[in-house]
Every structure is written in C-alpha cells, then in structure tokens.
Amino acid sequence: MALQTGENENAMRKIVDMTRFMAITILVIHFYYYLYQAFVLWDFAPPFTARLLGNIRNTGLFNSMLYSKLISLGLLFISLLGIKGRKDEKANHKTAIAYILTGFLLYFLSALILLPKMAISPQAIIYMIITSCGFLLVLSGGTILTRIIKDKLSDDIFNTENETFPQEERLILNEYSINLEATYNLRGKTRKSYINIVSPQRACLITGTPGAGKTAFIVREFITQALAKSPTPYTMFVYDFKWPDLSTIAYNHWLKNKDRYNAHSDCFFINFDDLTRSHRCNVFHVMGMKDITDAAESAATILVGLNRSWETKRGEFFTESPINFVTAVIWFLRKYKAGRYCTLPHMIELIQVDYERLFSILSLEPEISVLINPFISALKMNAKEQLEGQIASAKIALARLASPQLYYVLSGDDFQLDVNNPRHPKLICMGNNPQKAQTLGAVISLYVNRMLKIINQKNKEKMMLLFEEFATLTADIIPTITTGRSNGISTCLVIQDFSQLRKDYGKDKAEVIVNTIGNLISGQVLSDSAKQISDRIGKIMQDRTSLSINSSDTSISKSKQLELAVPPSTISNLSSGKFGGVVADTPQQKIPNKAFLCDIKADFEAINKEEKSYKDIPVVREITDDMVQRNYLQIKGEITELVFSEIGKMMGDPKLEHLVIKKKD
Numbered sequence: 001m002a003l004q005t006g007e008n009e010n011a012m013r014k015i016v017d018m019t020r021f022m023a024i025t026i027l028v029i030h031f032y033y034y035l036y037q038a039f040v041l042w043d044f045a046p047p048f049t050a051r052l053l054g055n056i057r058n059t060g061l062f063n064s065m066l067y068s069k070l071i072s073l074g075l076l077f078i079s080l081l082g083i084k085g086r087k088d089e090k091a092n093h094k095t096a097i098a099y100i101l102t103g104f105l106l107y108f109l110s111a112l113i114l115l116p117k118m119a120i121s122p123q124a125i126i127y128m129i130i131t132s133c134g135f136l137l138v139l140s141g142g143t144i145l146t147r148i149i150k151d152k153l154s155d156d157i158f159n160t161e162n163e164t165f166p167q168e169e170r171l172i173l174n175e176y177s178i179n180l181e182a183t184y185n186l187r188g189k190t191r192k193s194y195i196n197i198v199s200p201q202r203a204c205l206i207t208g209t210p211g212a213g214k215t216a217f218i219v220r221e222f223i224t225q226a227l228a229k230s231p232t233p234y235t236m237f238v239y240d241f242k243w244p245d246l247s248t249i250a251y252n253h254w255l256k257n258k259d260r261y262n263a264h265s266d267c268f269f270i271n272f273d274d275l276t277r278s279h280r281c282n283v284f285h286v287m288g289m290k291d292i293t294d295a296a297e298s299a300a301t302i303l304v305g306l307n308r309s310w311e312t313k314r315g316e317f318f319t320e321s322p323i324n325f326v327t328a329v330i331w332f333l334r335k336y337k338a339g340r341y342c343t344l345p346h347m348i349e350l351i352q353v354d355y356e357r358l359f360s361i362l363s364l365e366p367e368i369s370v371l372i373n374p375f376i377s378a379l380k381m382n383a384k385e386q387l388e389g390q391i392a393s394a395k396i397a398l399a400r401l402a403s404p405q406l407y408y409v410l411s412g413d414d415f416q417l418d419v420n421n422p423r424h425p426k427l428i429c430m431g432n433n434p435q436k437a438q439t440l441g442a443v444i445s446l447y448v449n450r451m452l453k454i455i456n457q458k459n460k461e462k463m464m465l466l467f468e469e470f471a472t473l474t475a476d477i478i479p480t481i482t483t484g485r486s487n488g489i490s491t492c493l494v495i496q497d498f499s500q501l502r503k504d505y506g507k508d509k510a511e512v513i514v515n516t517i518g519n520l521i522s523g524q525v526l527s528d529s530a531k532q533i534s535d536r537i538g539k540i541m542q543d544r545t546s547l548s549i550n551s552s553d554t555s556i557s558k559s560k561q562l563e564l565a566v567p568p569s570t571i572s573n574l575s576s577g578k579f580g581g582v583v584a585d586t587p588q589q590k591i592p593n594k595a596f597l598c599d600i601k602a603d604f605e606a607i608n609k610e611e612k613s614y615k616d617i618p619v620v621r622e623i624t625d626d627m628v629q630r631n632y633l634q635i636k637g638e639i640t641e642l643v644f645s646e647i648g649k650m651m652g653d654p655k656l657e658h659l660v661i662k663k664k665d
Contacts, residue, residue, distance in 0.1 A: 016082040023075035027135060029056065030068045031128050034114075038124035065111055069131075073107065073138065080142035091147040099141030107134030158570075161188050165540045165565050168593045172196040174586075176462065176490065178204075178225050180218065182598035193598055195583060196591060197519050200464065200490035202584045203481045205514065207495055207533070208523025213576045214494055217600040218521060219468065220249060220607075222492055226464045227253040227427070233260055234464045234490070235425040237451065239444065241469035243271050243431025244617055252614045254427045261425045262461075268415045270447070271431035272405055272440055275623045280412020281447070284330065284347070286339040287416055288450045292331045292367055297476070299326035301449045302344070305442025305474040306397040312506045322394030325375060326351070328368040335365050341638060344446070345407040348398045349639040355379050355387060356661040361646045363659040379661060400439050404632035408623075410443070411635060417451040420463040420488075432472065441472045448475040455489060456480055462488040471500035478509070481516050493517070498529040518584030523574055530568035536582055537595045540565040566597050577602065 032039060033053060039045050062068045110130035113123060164186045171179060171194050180195040197204060204222075208214045223246065226234040233254075240246040251267055258265045268279045289295060300323050304310045313319045329351050333342040350358065359379060362372050378387045419426045430447060432440050452475065455463060465480070467473065470493040481491055493513070495501060501510035514532070522533045539562040546557040566580050574580070578599050585591040650656040 012082055016079050019075055019082075020079035023072045023079060026061075026068060026072040026075065027131070030062065030065070030072065031124075031131075033057075033062050033068070034065055035120075035124040035127065038120045041121055066108075069107065072135070076135070076139060077142070080139075080146065083143065083146045091144050093145070093148060096141045096144040096148065099137050099144060101141075103134045103137030103139075103141060105134070106130050107138065110134060159542075161185070162542050163540075163563075163565060163567070163570070164188075165595065165597075166593055167191075167193045167596045167598060168196060168583075168591055169193050170196070172198050172589055172591065174198055174589060175229060175231065176200055176488075178222055180221055181601045182596070183601065184596065184598035193596065195521070195579075195581075195596055195598070195600070196589075197583055198589045198591065199485075199518060199584050199586050200492070201485040201488065202518030203491040203493070203516070204519035204521065205493050205495070205517045206521045207497065207525050207529065208579070209496055209525060211576055212523030212525075212574070213579075213600075213602075214523060215245070215468070216604075217577050217602050218579070219246065219466070219492075219494060222464070222466060223250050224253050226490075227257050231260075232262055232461070233257045235265075235420045235461045236427050236464045236466065237419055237448075238427070238429045239448070239467040239470070239473065240429055240431045241437075241472060242434060243273065244277075244429075246466075246468060247271075247429035247431060247617060248614055250427060250429055251617055255615065263423050263425060265425045265427070266415070267427040267429070269429050269431070269617060269620070270409060270444075272409055272436075272443075273431070273433055275405060275408060275628065276619050276621065277617045278409055279414040279620055280409050281415055281417070282343050282413050283410060283417075283443075283446050283450055284334065284339075284342045284344060285413065285416060285450075286334065286342060287418070288454050289330075289334050289339070289342065292327070294450075294453065295330040295334060296323070296327045297449060297453075298330055298446060299323050301474060301476070302326070302442055302446050303394060303397060305445045306400060306439070307393065308438070308474070308504055311474065311504065311509070318389065318393065321374075321390035324371045325391050326394050326398075328362055328365075328371040331368050332362050332365045335367070336642070341642065343635075344401070344410045344443075345635045346411075346639055348402055349636055350642075351391075351395055351398065353639070353643055355391075356663050357643055357647055360650065360660045361643060364646065364650070364656070376661070401443065404628045406443065407632050407635055408628045411631060414620075416454075417447065418454050419451065420455050420460040422459070422461050425461050432469075437472050442474065445474040448473060452476065452480050456484050456487055458487060460487060462490070464490045464492065466492045466494075468494045469496075471495050471504050474504070478512055478516065481513070497525055498532060499527075520581040521579050522571060522581050523576070523579050524572065526572050530571040533571055533580065534564050534566055534568045537564075537566050537580060537597075538582075539563055565595060570597075 032049075033056060036045065036053065056062055061071060110127055113127045113130065116123075164184070166186060167184050169192060173179065176199065178197040178200055180197075182193045182195055183190050184193045185191075206214050206218055223236070223238065226236060227250065236250065236254075238246050238250050247269060251269075254265075254267050258267075268281070269277060270281060271278045284298065289298075300314075303323055303326060304314075310319050326347070329347050330342070333339065333346055333350065336342075353361075355375075356379065359372060359376050362368060363376070375387060375390065378390070415426070415428075417428070418424070419428055428451075430444050432444060456479070467475075467477075470477075477491065477493070480489060484491065498510065498514060501513060505513065520533065520536055522529075525533065541560050542563045544559045544561050546559075548557075571580060578597070580595075580597040582594045583591060583596070585594065647660065650660050
C-alpha cells in the first residue's frame with residue numbers, strides 16, 4: 001500500500017510539472033508570436049520559424065493576445081491544484097491574495113506597453129519582463145495558498161468555549177425551592193438559565209472569597225424568597241455575622257409576609273452591642289434542658305467555642321475534665337428549685353465560688369456525683385494543683401463572658417428557641433461582631449446547638465437555617481443536615497473556604513459537613529477548595545485537536561476526551577457574581593443538568609431602591625446602664641445567697657453535714 005501511495009505521488013508530481021511546463025511554453029510562444037519582429041532584429045528567426053508560426057496561427061489559439069494569455073494562466077492554475085506546498089504557520093490569505101492580484105494586474109495590463117509607437121526592441125523587452133513578473137507573482141501567490149494551514153488550532157487561549165456545557169434553563173418551583181436566575185455561555189452564545197435548588201432540605205453550602213458576591217447575589221435571595229414562599233413562608237433563623245446587615249433584610253421581608261403564616265408570628269433579635277434592639281433569651285431554658293446529656297452538650301459547646309483548639313482534642317483528660325465540671329454545674333442549676341437559676345450567667349458566677357463550698361453544694365445532686373467525685377477526691381487529698389489544672393481552663397475561659405451586657409441578654413426570657421412551632425412561628429436573627437467574633441461566637445453557638453435540639457422534631461413548620469460565616473461558630477450541624485430533611489429543615493451554610501472548616505472543626509468533621517451537603521454553590525476559591533469543587537462538578541466530553549507539520553505534509557488529529565468541565569484554575573479566577581457548582585434534585589422533580597457555571601442576575605438598582613424604604617430594626621425596650629448593672633449585681637447576689645443558704649442548711653442537718661468539705665490548713 002505504501003509503494004502504491006508513493007507511485008501515485010510521483011505520478012501526480014509529473015503531471016503537475018508537465019502542466020506547468022505547458023503553461024510556460026504557451027507564454028513563450030505568445031511572446032514569440034506577437035513580438036516576432038523583435039526576435040527578427042535579434043537574429044532569433046531561422047527560416048523554419050515562419051512556417052511554424054503559420055501552423056500556430058491555423059490552430060486558432062493565438063487569434064487574440066488575451067486568449068493565449070488566458071490559456072497559459074489556466075494551465076498554471078491547473079498545475080497549482082496538484083501542489084502540496086510545505087506548510088508554513090506564517091503563511092496567510094492576505095499575502096497570497098496580494099501576490100495574485102498584483103500578478104493579475106501586471107500580467108494583463110502589460111499589453112498597454114505595446115500601444116505607444118516606440119522602438120520595437122525595448123518595447124518587446126519591457127512587455128516580456130512585466131508579463132513574466134505578473135506570471136511569477138500569480139505562481140508565487142498560488143504556492144503560498146497551498147502552504148496555508150487550513151485547520152488551525154483554536155484561538156481560545158484558556159479553552160473557555162470548549163469547557164462550556166448545557167445547563168438547566170427551566171424554572172422549577174415547589175413550596176420549598178429557592179431559584180436563582182442566571183445566564184451562561186454555551187459555545188459562544190449567552191443563554192438564560194436557573195439554579196433550581198428544589199431540595200434545600202438536603203442543605204446548601206455557599207463558598208467564595210471576600211468580594212465574590214455571596215451575600216449580594218445568593219444569600220439575599222435565600223432570605224427574600226424563603227420569607228415570601230407560598231403557601232406559607234419559611235420560619236427562619238439568621239446568623240448575622242456583621243450585624244445588622246442580614247437582619248435588616250430579613251426583618252423587612254418578614255414584615256411584608258407575616259400575615260401569611262398559619263398562626264401569629266413574631267420576629268426576635270439577639271445582639272450584644274445595641275441592647276435597646278435586642279431581646280433577651282435564656283439559652284439554658286428548662287424547655288431545652290431535658291436531661292443531663294443536654295447539659296453536657298451545652299458545656300462542650302461553650303468551652304470549645306471559647307477554646308477552638310479543643311475541637312481536635314476531644315477525649316483528652318485536660319479537655320474532658322473541665323467539660324464534665326461545667327456539665328455538673330449546669331445540671332445542678334437545672335435541678336435546683338426547678339431551674340429557677342438555670343442561666344449561663346448564674347453558671348459563670350457559681351463556678352467562681354471557692355472549691356470547698358462549691359463541691360459541697362454540688363454534692364446535694366446525686367445525678368452529678370459521677371462527674372464531681374474525681375474533683376472532690378482531689379480536693380480532699382489537698383491536690384490543689386491537680387484540681388486547678390482540671391478546672392482552671394474552664395473558669396478562665398468563661399470569665400471572658402462575665403460582662404453586664406452579656407448577663408443582661410442571657411438572663412431574660414422574652415422568647416423560646418422553638419422557631420418552627422406551628423402555634424407561634426418565628427424569625428430569629430442573632431448578630432455577631434467581627435471584633436468580638438470568638439467570644440460572641442461561643443455564646444451564639446450555644447444558642448444554636450440548643451435550638452437545633454428543639455426544632456428537629458416531627459409536625460413542625462418548614463424552617464430555614466441560614467449561617468453567614470458559619471466557620472465562626474462551633475455548632476453541631478451534622479445531625480440537622482442528615483436528619484432534619486424529613487422534618488422540613490433547610491440549612492444554608494456560608495463560608496469563605498473549606499480550609500476554614502478544617503481549621504475550626506478539624507479535618508474529619510469538616511469533610512463530613514462538606515460531603516453530606518447536596519447543594520454546592522461556589523464563587524472564587526483557591527487551592528484545594530477549587531480542586532474539590534471542580535471534582536464535584538465532574539467531567540464533560542471536550543474536543544481535542546492535534547496539529548503536526550513536516551516538510552511535505554500536515555497531520556491533523558481530532559478526538560473527544562472526558563475532561564474537567566470547570567478546571568480548578570477557572571474556579572480560582574471567577575469574577576464577582578459568577579458561580580459554579582451542583583444542585584440536588586428530588587424523585588418528583590428530576591434535574592438532568594445539575595452542574596452549572598453561570599452569572600447570577602442581580603438588579604442592584606432595584607435593590608438600592610428597595611433598601612431606601614427599609615424600616616430600621618425596632619427598639620425592643622429602652623435600656624439604661626443602671627438597669628444593666630443592676631441585673632449584673634442581682635445575678636451575683638442570687639448566687640451568693642444560694643451558696644450561703646445551702647451551706648447553712650447542710651450545716652444544720654446532721655444527714656447532710658458530712659457532705660460539707662472543710663478547708664485544710
């Protein structure tokens with residue numbers, strides 16, 4: 001087969017050479033025929049040429065100068081059709097056409113040289129030179145055309161167009177869905193699309209570096225659509241990291257829709273900066289403190305929140321000891337006088353009591369004996385250093401919460417955390433302060449964990465949990481994500497990067513959170529986060545073209561390969577407002593195109609106009625510094641009274657007197 005191919009190429013080359021030779025021969029005869037007098041002067045006219053020219057005239061091929069020139073040019077073009085020129089990346093159509101047009105002009109307009117009356121010899125020379133130059137320019141232009149690479153590689157440097165893929169263009173609605181209008185690129189054309197989060201109960205994770213547009217393009221839509229949902233709006237909890245940005249949006253949209261709930265609805269706020277606009281809520285309310293395990297979880301939440309490094313040290317002696325100690329104190333206050341003093345401020349004050357009196361009082365509650373016995377043994381053995389090592393970290397950490405403002409908010413009882421109660425649906429907004437993020441985050445984490453236990457029950461209203469900067473909390477969100485779906489609870493977590501979760505929650509827990517979430521929306525993220533999101537979106541079939549040039553031929557290879565639809569580098573360079581990710585569907589509403597990479601629409605002009613009409617967060621009550629200080633001193637006084645009262649009773653009761661621990665010299 002190779003031999004036959006070689007023979008064919010040799011035969012084609014001979015035909016091309018012969019055709020070109022014929023074109024040149026016709027042109028030479030043309031010169032000789034029409035410039036015969038000049039050749040006579042130059043002594044290039046032997047006797048037989050007269051007869052030869054007569055025979056040529058009889059053929060009719062040279063009846064016209066133009067006719068013979070066209071024949072020569074036609075044969076030249078035929079010869080060019082069979083040429084396979086050596087490919088040149090620099091060869092282009094502009095150069096080739098310029099050569100050919102110039103050649104045409106010289107080739108055909110050279111006849112004008114013969115019009116003026118002048119000496120035949122120079123006239124013939126000029127005519128032949130100009131005509132020959134035109135012929136050669138046409139030949140050169142045609143040759144350049146054969147060297148042009150017809151199938152050039154794409155000029156799409158970043159492979160943007162090849163990485164486009166079909167996305168969901170339908171608007172899919174249900175009573176839970178959140179739908180984001182967007183536009184996307186498909187093979188160079190802009191098309192409308194929708195990010196249909198038809199199952200927010202399967203949780204949603206929103207990521208993106210600061211300025212990626214998470215709040216402006218997505219979080220705002222979650223709030224406004226959830227509070228306007230039909231037939232009834234969502235009940236909602238909003239963690240507002242930069243109070244009162246999200247709270248103002250949520251409050252004003254709640255005002256528009258509060259009459260659409262099935263029962264009377266209220267909006268409550270918790271913040272620790274402006275107490276006049278904050279309600280009060282006892283995080284240890286007896287409603288959420290069913291048994292001692294609730295106390296243990298609360299103790300772990302508040303201590304881990306104040307000591308973030310403890311998250312990766314759970315199970316170690318000097319981590320579990322203070323947690324057990326705080327658990328014992330919380331459960332004692334829960335049982336004492338039916339929980340009359342069961343608040344976080346009372347607990348903080350009680351643990352500051354000296355060890356002898358504190359553990360004497362705690363001994364009155366048999367349910368916590370297993371927790372406090374190790375401490376009592378260390379105290380009776382006068383191992384004060386060991387005892388301090390076990391307890392001091394809890395006392396020091398909790399002392400950071402001992403402020404009149406925190407005591408005021410945490411000791412009241414304006415509302416309970418049953419947000420999705422059908423008889424009293426609520427919107428609760430809790431605000432943090434970036435300058436006090438860790439301290440306030442620990443308190444809000446405690447609120448959140450207590451709330452998650454209460455809301456995750458059957459026969460409740462549908463609810464949305466929305467956490468801005470979720471990594472600043474230590475909430476145990478995993479059980480709610482995995483089991484809350486059946487109870488109508490939708491969770492939306494907003495973070496900047498997966499590394500935040502790994503840092504504050506530990507690698508294992510962070511992976512569980514990310515891998516159990518069904519809906520993922522990501523703006524610009526970097527490094528491992530970009531790679532993980534790229535893998536989550538998956539691969540698509542992309543065109544691949546390979547071009548190989550050698551001295552005699554050009555080899556072009558085309559193929560289709562499965563490649564990443566959105567490479568990590570693309571995610572790392574997303575503009576503000578552009579997001580990629582995947583959505584989860586339901587058995588009733590299938591979504592074939594779950595992956596997306598699109599520009600989410602946002603009408604900022606309309607948003608700005610709307611915000612100008614927003615009402616400020618209302619004043620809950622007028623608060624003075626004296627009122628806050630009196631509440632602070634009252635709590636201290638109540639704990640002092642509790643200690644003296646109980647120690648006095650124990651000393652006066654022979655059955656309890658032995659529980660009183662005496663100080664050793």
